Amino acid sequence: MRTWGEDNFANEGARDYLSLVSAKLVATISEIVVDDERLELDEDGESMFMPSVELLALLCERYDVTPPKPSSILGWQQKYLSVYDRSIDKYNPDKAFKAARRKVIEKTFRWLMSLSASYWNS
Numbered sequence: 001m002r003t004w005g006e007d008n009f010a011n012e013g014a015r016d017y018l019s020l021v022s023a024k025l026v027a028t029i030s031e032i033v034v035d036d037e038r039l040e041l042d043e044d045g046e047s048m049f050m051p052s053v054e055l056l057a058l059l060c061e062r063y064d065v066t067p068p069k070p071s072s073i074l075g076w077q078q079k080y081l082s083v084y085d086r087s088i089d090k091y092n093p094d095k096a097f098k099a100a101r102r103k104v105i106e107k108t109f110r111w112l113m114s115l116s117a118s119y120w121n122s
Contacts, residue, residue, distance in 0.1 A: 009063055022065045025056045033076050039083050041091065049080065050105060057112040060119075067116040077109040 004011045009018055029052050031038070038044040053076065059065040067073075084105060088098055 018059065018063055018065060022056060022059050025052045025059070026068060028052045029056070029076060033079055036083075039080065041084065041087055045080065045083060050108065053112060054108050057108065057115060060112065060115045067112060067119050069120055070113060070116045073109060073113050073116055077106075077113070080109075081105065 009015055028048060032044045032049045032052075033039060039049060056065075056067070060067040081102070084102060088101075093101070
């Protein structure tokens, strides 16, 4: 018989589902990061890539989902920040938005990286 608990994810089926959702997020991130066109800010970079990174961090923190290894996250971060820095000016943002948005991107990656480092270095 399967183990059940009071929490919404306290049974084997729900945990399997959570693993599937997190695997889909990692797959989305991995597919976008290797496709330079998709990674652009006005393509999937801002609409799917960064939201997927944040949702993955949320699942890792809240539900103890296994995070990707730090080296993967660092690669994602470096590539995306490079795209951001290289292309943000063509959208003519004001300086405050440009700086604030970059800080949010950095903070999101730091969050996921800290969860990954805690998991993989323990």
